[in-house]
Amino acid sequence: MITPTLLTQEQLSRLSDLLEARCGLRIGDASHPAVLEGLTRLMAHTGTTTFDAFYARATELGSALRDQLANAMISRETAWFRDPEGLAAIAASVVPALEERLACGSSDRIRIWSAGCSTGQEPYSLVMALLSQLTGQGLGERLPGHYEIIATDISPSAIFLAVAGRYDARTLHTDGLPADYVQRFFQECGRVACIRDAIRRSVRFRQHDLLDPADRLAGGPFDIVLLRHVLEYYTQEHQQQILARISGAVTADGVLFLGTGETLPACDLFQEVPLEGCVCFRRR
Amino acid sequence: MQILAAERTETLRETLREAIEVLGHQPVEAVDATEVWDALTSHYPDVALIVMGWDPSGSINADLIRRIVGHERFGKTPIVVLFGENETAHAIEAFQAGATECVSRAATRQDLLTRMLECLGRAA
Numbered sequence: 001m002i003t004p005t006l007l008t009q010e011q012l013s014r015l016s017d018l019l020e021a022r023c024g025l026r027i028g029d030a031s032h033p034a035v036l037e038g039l040t041r042l043m044a045h046t047g048t049t050t051f052d053a054f055y056a057r058a059t060e061l062g063s064a065l066r067d068q069l070a071n072a073m074i075s076r077e078t079a080w081f082r083d084p085e086g087l088a089a090i091a092a093s094v095v096p097a098l099e100e101r102l103a104c105g106s107s108d109r110i111r112i113w114s115a116g117c118s119t120g121q122e123p124y125s126l127v128m129a130l131l132s133q134l135t136g137q138g139l140g141e142r143l144p145g146h147y148e149i150i151a152t153d154i155s156p157s158a159i160f161l162a163v164a165g166r167y168d169a170r171t172l173h174t175d176g177l178p179a180d181y182v183q184r185f186f187q188e189c190g191r192v193a194c195i196r197d198a199i200r201r202s203v204r205f206r207q208h209d210l211l212d213p214a215d216r217l218a219g220g221p222f223d224i225v226l227l228r229h230v231l232e233y234y235t236q237e238h239q240q241q242i243l244a245r246i247s248g249a250v251t252a253d254g255v256l257f258l259g260t261g262e263t264l265p266a267c268d269l270f271q272e273v274p275l276e277g278c279v280c281f282r283r284r
Numbered sequence: 285m286q287i288l289a290a291e292r293t294e295t296l297r298e299t300l301r302e303a304i305e306v307l308g309h310q311p312v313e314a315v316d317a318t319e320v321w322d323a324l325t326s327h328y329p330d331v332a333l334i335v336m337g338w339d340p341s342g343s344i345n346a347d348l349i350r351r352i353v354g355h356e357r358f359g360k361t362p363i364v365v366l367f368g369e370n371e372t373a374h375a376i377e378a379f380q381a382g383a384t385e386c387v388s389r390a391a392t393r394q395d396l397l398t399r400m401l402e403c404l405g406r407a408a
Binding site: 043045047077078118119155157158160161164166167168169170171190191192 | 301302303305306307308375376379380386392393394397398401402405
């Protein structure tokens with residue numbers, strides 16, 4: 001029997017190349033615990049006991065490979081208010097300009113897309129940030145009617161959990177969620193904290209593969225797209241495809257947010273715009 | 285429906301309790317093979333999924349999986365096995381014995397929940 005941690009760097013490198021070539025998935029640091037966890041599960045699934053046997057099996061899986069590998073290798077790591085400076089910038093800088101547009105009647109709603117939303121923490125955090133900002137301006141009641149927030153993920157299980165909006169109460173308190181937000185936006189029931197209906201109904205969740213055309217997310221172009229800590233799982237070629245699809249899915253002055261520390265892959269579709277505490281990328 | 289959490293340590297049982305309730309199911313707990321069998325028998329047919337922490341030095345192991353899988357009433361209940369880091373051999377052994385899915389004890393909560401959900405879907 002072998003364990004992933006006993007794989008040589010050369011073997012991990014061969015596997016990484018295979019994933020990139022066949023699936024468009026980039027596993028990055030092959031010694032990362034999440035990658036090793038996925039690899040362990042895959043090896044166990046295939047029942048192979050040597051690297052060569054596993055590698056041969058992986059090359060034979062054909063079209064089923066992508067889904068299987070994607071499901072096994074992609075970690076659903078997420079958190080409440082992850083990269084809070086981005087959410088704060090949306091609420092404090094981007095949305096006020098969009099609100100002005102609404103006020104002068106040049107548009108009737110603000111559309112936001114949380115792409116790669118995992119189990120819902122990102123879009124729900126965004127709703128909380130927006131509600132706090134809008135309520136502070138006496139505009140809290142505007143969110144249901146004037147904001148359309150679409151959240152997508154490739155995993156149907158992640159979407160199911162996001163729609164349910166049920167989380168374990170203990171992690172809410174340890175995951176960086178402000179204490180008053182827990183009281184305000186959740187209903188705690190024993191070990192489970194349910195996101196309040198008003199928040200849950202503010203987000204529409206869909207299963208969506210970022211490599212598929214974004215026009216399947218019907219309803220018009222988006223003003224804001226959050227694509228945070230997602231591109232890192234894809235090869236350069238697929239990153240370009242995803243960015244092209246997003247560029248085609250945003251309004252003329254739509255903006256894209258990446259995760260803190262992420263850089264936009266070289267492309268001429270977006271230009272960097274500095275905001276307070278972070279940057280976003282505006283469509284050229 | 286109920287989900288049976290078979291795990292020797294209280295800490296991980298607590299984590300499983302939370303996960304099961306987040307999924308909207310009722311947890312049933314066991315600390316060894318004897319309790320697993322008692323729970324399956326007394327709660328039949330309400331246990332929709334079994335999550336077990338692999339314990340090769342105890343009784344939550346491949347023999348228990350084979351016994352469940354081979355049983356005429358419990359045999360179709362999906363089984364998720366939690367294994368430790370560097371325990372690929374145990375995960376392979378669990379799959380060979382009939383486990384439906386294996387998840388690392390170091391996996392994120394989201395990963396554990398989605399794997400359990402996928403297994404519940406397979407049982408539906």
